[in-house]
Amino acid sequence: MTTRTLSLLLCLIVVPLCFAQEWQWQWQGQSPWQPRQQGRHRHRQQQRYEECDLWSLTAAVPSRQIQSEAGITEYWDPSHQQFRCAGVVAVRHVIEPKGLLLPHYANAPRITYVIQGRGIFGATIPGCPQTFQTEPRGERGAERLFRDEHEKIRRFHEGDIVALPAGVTKWVYNDGDSRIIAVTLYDTSNFQNKLDENLRKFYLAGSRQLVEDARRERREGWIEEGRNIFNGFDQELLAEALGVNVETVNKLQGLNDNRGNIVFVDRSLRILAPEYQEEEEIRREEIRRERRFDNGLEETFCSIRLRHNINTPSETDIYNPRGGRITKVTSHKFPILGHLQLSAERVVLYENGIFAPHWTVNAHTILYVTKGRGRVQVVRDNGRLVLDQEVQEGQILVVPQNFVVTEKASEEGLEWVAFKTSDNAINTPLAGQASVIRSLPAEVLANSYLISRETARQLKQGRRGLAIFGPARASRRDAEVEEPIVADE
Numbered sequence: 001m002t003t004r005t006l007s008l009l010l011c012l013i014v015v016p017l018c019f020a021q022e023w024q025w026q027w028q029g030q031s032p033w034q035p036r037q038q039g040r041h042r043h044r045q046q047q048r049y050e051e052c053d054l055w056s057l058t059a060a061v062p063s064r065q066i067q068s069e070a071g072i073t074e075y076w077d078p079s080h081q082q083f084r085c086a087g088v089v090a091v092r093h094v095i096e097p098k099g100l101l102l103p104h105y106a107n108a109p110r111i112t113y114v115i116q117g118r119g120i121f122g123a124t125i126p127g128c129p130q131t132f133q134t135e136p137r138g139e140r141g142a143e144r145l146f147r148d149e150h151e152k153i154r155r156f157h158e159g160d161i162v163a164l165p166a167g168v169t170k171w172v173y174n175d176g177d178s179r180i181i182a183v184t185l186y187d188t189s190n191f192q193n194k195l196d197e198n199l200r201k202f203y204l205a206g207s208r209q210l211v212e213d214a215r216r217e218r219r220e221g222w223i224e225e226g227r228n229i230f231n232g233f234d235q236e237l238l239a240e241a242l243g244v245n246v247e248t249v250n251k252l253q254g255l256n257d258n259r260g261n262i263v264f265v266d267r268s269l270r271i272l273a274p275e276y277q278e279e280e281e282i283r284r285e286e287i288r289r290e291r292r293f294d295n296g297l298e299e300t301f302c303s304i305r306l307r308h309n310i311n312t313p314s315e316t317d318i319y320n321p322r323g324g325r326i327t328k329v330t331s332h333k334f335p336i337l338g339h340l341q342l343s344a345e346r347v348v349l350y351e352n353g354i355f356a357p358h359w360t361v362n363a364h365t366i367l368y369v370t371k372g373r374g375r376v377q378v379v380r381d382n383g384r385l386v387l388d389q390e391v392q393e394g395q396i397l398v399v400p401q402n403f404v405v406t407e408k409a410s411e412e413g414l415e416w417v418a419f420k421t422s423d424n425a426i427n428t429p430l431a432g433q434a435s436v437i438r439s440l441p442a443e444v445l446a447n448s449y450l451i452s453r454e455t456a457r458q459l460k461q462g463r464r465g466l467a468i469f470g471p472a473r474a475s476r477r478d479a480e481v482e483e484p485i486v487a488d489e
Contacts, residue, residue, distance in 0.1 A: 051081055051084045051085045052085040052400050052401075054081060054082060054085060054380065054386060054400060055380075055384065055386060056386050056387070057082055057378055057386050057387040057397065057398065057399075058082070058387065058389065058397075059369070059376070059387075059389050059391045059395040059396065059397045060076055060077070060080065060082075060395060060396055060397070061076075061394060061395055061396075062074035062075055062076055062092060063075070063076060063077040064077070066260070066261075067260065068206075068259060068260025068261050068262035068263065069259035069260050069262065069263050069264055070095065070096045070098070070099030070100065070259075070260075070262045070263050070264040071093060071094050071095040071096055071099050071101070071262035072093070072094040072262075073091065073092075073093055073094075073261065073262070074091065074092040074093075074094075075089070075090070075091055076089070076090040076091075076396055078198070078199065082397075082398035082400075083398060084197075085364070085398065085400050086189075086364040086366060086398050086400065086421060087187065087188055087189025087190075087197060087364075087421070088185050088186060088187055088188060088189070088364070088366055088398075088419075088421070089108075089185075089186040089188055089199040090183065090184070090185055090186075090366065090368070090396050091183070091184045091186065091199075092181070092182070092183045092184070093172075093180070093181070093182050093184070093262070094179055094180070094181050095117070095119070095172060095174045095179065095180040095182075095262055096174065096179055096262075096264070097174050097175075097176060097177055097178065097179070098174060098175075098264055098265050098268065098269075099173070099174045099180075099262050099263070099264060099265075100171065100172070100173050100174075100262065100263050100264070100265050100269065101171060101172040101173075101261065101262050102171060102203055102204065102205040102206040102228075102261050102262070102263065103122075103124075103169050103170070103171040103203070103204040103205055104169065104170065104171075104201050104202060104203040104204060104261070105166075105167050105168055105169045105170065105201075105202050105204075106166060106167075106186060106199060106200065106201045106202070107166055107167070107188070107193050107194075107195050107199070107200040107202075108166050108186040108187050108188040108190055108192065108193045108199060109163070109164065109165050109166050109186070109187050109190050109192050109193075109340040109341075109342065110163070110164050110184050110185065110186050110187075111161060111162070111163045111184070111185050111187075111337075111340070111342045111344060111419055112161070112162040112163075112164075112182050112183070112184040112185075113160075113161055113182065113183055113184075113344065113368070113370075113417045113419075114156055114157065114158055114159060114160045114161075114162070114180070114181075114182045115158070115181040115182060115183060115370055116158055116178065116179060116180065116181040117157070117158065117174060117176050117178050117179055117180030117181060117182075118155070118156065118157035118158065118174075118175075118176045118180070119155070119156060119172060119173050119174045119175050119176055119180055120153050120154065120155050120156070120172075120173050120175060120269075120271070121153070121154055121156060121162070121170060121171060121172045121173070122151060122152075122153050122154070122169075122170065122171050123151070123152075123154070123164055123168050123169070123170050123306055124151050124168065124169040124170075125151070125168055125302060126167075127302075128151055128302035153271065154306060154307060156307055157309075158311065159309045159310060159311025159312070159346075160307045160308065160309050160310075161307065161308050161309070161310055161329055161334065161344050162306055162307045163306060163307075163308075163334065163336050163337055163340055163342065164306065165192060165336075165339065165340060166190070166192040166193055167192075169204065173265070173269050173271075175268065175269065183368050183396075183417075185342075185366055185419040186199050187340070187341070187342055187421060190340070190341060190342075191341070192340075202229050203228040203229065203261055204228055204229060204230070205228050205252070205254065206228055206254055206257060206259065206260060206261045206263065207226065207227045207228060207231070207254040207257050207258065207259075207260070207261075227253070227254065228252075228253070228254055230249070230252040230253045230254075231253045231254065231255070233253075235249045235250065235253070238252070304335060304336050305334065305335070305336060306336060308329050308333065308334040310327045310328075310329050310344065310345075310346040310417075311327075311346065312327075315327050315329075315333075318466055318467055318468060320353075320465050320466070320468045320469065320470060321470075322350065322353070322469075322470025322471070323349065323350060323353040323354065323465060323468035323469045323470040324347065324348045324349040324350045324353040324355075324409070324413075324468045325347075325348050325468070326345060326346070326347050326348075326467065326468060327345065327346040327347075328343070328344075328345045328346075329343060329344050329345070329346075330343045330423060330424045330425070331343065331423035331424055332424070337423040338423045340423065341421065341422060341423050342419065342420065342421060342422070342423060343363075343419075343420045343422060343423050343424065343425050344417060344418065344419050344420065345417070345418045345420070345425075346415075346416075346417050346418075347407075347415065347416055347417075347418065347468075348413070348415045349372075349374065349407065349408075349409035349413055349414045349415070349468070350409065350413055350470070351409060351410075351411050351412070351413055351471075352408070352409055352410070352411065352470070352471040353408070353409045353413070353414075353468060353469065353470060353471070354406070354407070354408045354409075354468070354469045354470075354471075355406060355407040355408075355467065355468055356406065356429045356430060356431040356432050356435065356463070356465075356467050356468070356469065357404050357405070357406040357429070357430040357431065358404065358405065358406070358427045358428055358429040358430060358467065359401075359402050359403060359404045359405070359427070359428055360399070360401060360402070360420065360422075360425050360426065360427055360428075361401075361402070361425075361426040361427070361428055362401070362422045362424075362425060362426055363401060363420040363421045363422035363425040364398065364399070364400055364401050364420070364421045365398070365399040365405070365418050365419070365420055365425075366396060366397075366398050366399075366418065366419040366420075366421075367396065367397045367398075367399060367416050367417075367418045368395075368396050368416055368417050368418075368419075369391050369392060369393050369394065369395050369396075369397075369414070369415070369416045370393060370415045370416055370417060371393055371413070371414070371415040372392075372393065372409060372410065372412045372413040372414040372415055373390060373391065373392045373393075373409075373410040373412055373414060374390070374391060374407055374408055374409040374410050374413075374414030375388070375389070375390055375391075375407070375408045375410075376388075376389055376390075376391050376397065376405065376406070376407050376408075377405070377406050378397075378399055378403050378404065378405045379403065379404045379405075380400075380403050381402070381403075386403070390410075391414075401421075404430070427467070429466075429467050431462065431463045431469075432463045432464075432465050432466050432467055432469070433463075433464065433465070433466050434466055434467070435463075437459060437460060438460050438461075440460075442456040442457050442460060443456075445459055445460065
């Protein structure tokens with residue numbers, strides 16, 4: 001009996017399992033070399049090729065800002081050619097302490113990097129049980145005591161990657177003492193999005209504080225954030241459907257609510273959530289379970305991990321004491337990414353460190369600078385330089401698939417997080433131990449570049465590091481520490 005047959009039989013007994021397991025069948029990850037059957041929309045491919053015929057790139061800052069009561073939402077221009085090439089939309093949220101980002105969902109999968117702060121979030125996955133239950137509460141003499149039941153609540157903090165499929169409702173609360181700053185990438189060209197490639201966010205509560213010309217925004221490709229989804233329904237029909245009175249429906253529709261989509265909580269959010277230490281133990285247990293089971297009934301979307309920290313030293317994949325470090329998170333470490341076809345990497349370059357020229361074989365790269373300054377160069381297929389710019393904190397740069405990029409940190413260093421449009425993105429370096437140059441025979445190099453065989457051998461052995469290098473070697477002792485340390489996955 002196959003796993004799917006067994007699951008369908010269990011559906012007759014456990015209905016929520018049907019929904020979660022069906023999501024898993026639909027979003028099963030595939031090899032980076034195998035075209036996805038769902039694919040990115042085929043009728044858009046020709047348009048995508050034309051949009052990726054880029055002759056210049058730029059490191060951009062947000063071009064639109066929406067102010068709410070307890071925070072700010074910022075958007076990068078989605079109509080810019082480099083974002084349309086990658087098929088993505090970038091958003092940054094700033095949430096003040098005691099600020100609540102109201103429940104919402106979107107038409108595209110998202111991957112978020114937490115730059116600063118900590119808090120809690122909820123993700124409502126269709127069909128999953130309400131496993132968090134509070135003690136019954138009510139006034140003395142009340143006829144009924146209310147016991148709140150809801151889906152799992154998770155903690156997050158600086159350095160976390162949070163990943164969610166399309167259509168999953170999410171809310172975020174800042175229970176810390178400092179602002180939360182997080183950057184989110186929506187993959188609007190992902191197979192999960194059956195609409196057009198505009199980002200569409202559906203809010204369950206709230207309303208936009210600043211009223212602008214919605215038709216102009218749609219024409220220019222901007223994301224509309226107007227009234228919430230309850231606003232469009234007839235009040236009496238909605239009251240009957242929800243089993244509440246019209247006054248409550250008026251509150252749900254937010255007709256007189258001008259706080260925006262990030263609001264202050266008066267005192268604090270009284271909600272059942274694990275403490276940080278408990279959350280870490282839960283995370284470790286989830287990782288152990290993932291290693292024991294590979295898909296099947298044991299791992300459904302109701303129990304899958306939604307966050308993974310890439311700032312933890314133990315997660316480092318490549319380390320050079322003079323150059324910097326790289327931490328990658330793919331579907332091998334973070335299984336939900338296999339269902340979203342997305343991944344990320346965190347790069348820290350030390351003073352004057354260099355990330356060797358390289359290209360990503362099977363994905364676009366969207367690079368967000370989190371700290372420091374540095375120089376970035378990008379070259380396209382005809383050898384034309386399409387970017388030569390000093391980048392700094394808060395800027396985003398798109399590097400299309402197979403375009404060659406190199407980064408060099410300034411004296412203050414350079415750090416960034418790179419989102420990739422593949423769950424197992426593969427980088428190919430042009431220098432170092434794992435480079436294309438090192439892999440080619442010396443005879444091929446000598447004849448290709450009209451150089452001597454000795455020069456070809458020197459070219460192959462020019463750098464002993466792996467992808468990341470320190471400043472130019474000044475002594476033999478410096479050369480000895482050029483060897484990279486590669487962590488096991």
